[in-house]
Amino acid sequence: MPKYNTLKERRIDGELGLIIDEMGRAMWDANKEAIANGLPLTGNMSLALAKFQDYCMRYYGKKA
Numbered sequence: 001m002p003k004y005n006t007l008k009e010r011r012i013d014g015e016l017g018l019i020i021d022e023m024g025r026a027m028w029d030a031n032k033e034a035i036a037n038g039l040p041l042t043g044n045m046s047l048a049l050a051k052f053q054d055y056c057m058r059y060y061g062k063k064a
Contacts, residue, residue, distance in 0.1 A: 022051070026045045
């Protein structure tokens with residue numbers, strides 16, 4: 001279990017956990033045959049990935 005120094009760290013970690021859960025559900029529910037035959041991502045996977053990219057930009061991107 002990670003050690004948190006602040007409430008903000010806890011909130012940020014919780015946000016990432018929700019994104020990971022969402023991607024996991026999208027993968028679980030995906031048509032695996034379609035994925036195997038070249039479908040790059042389902043709509044739900046794309047949405048979860050976009051949320052993850054936004055998360056990374058907000059918390060780990062270069063500050064202007």
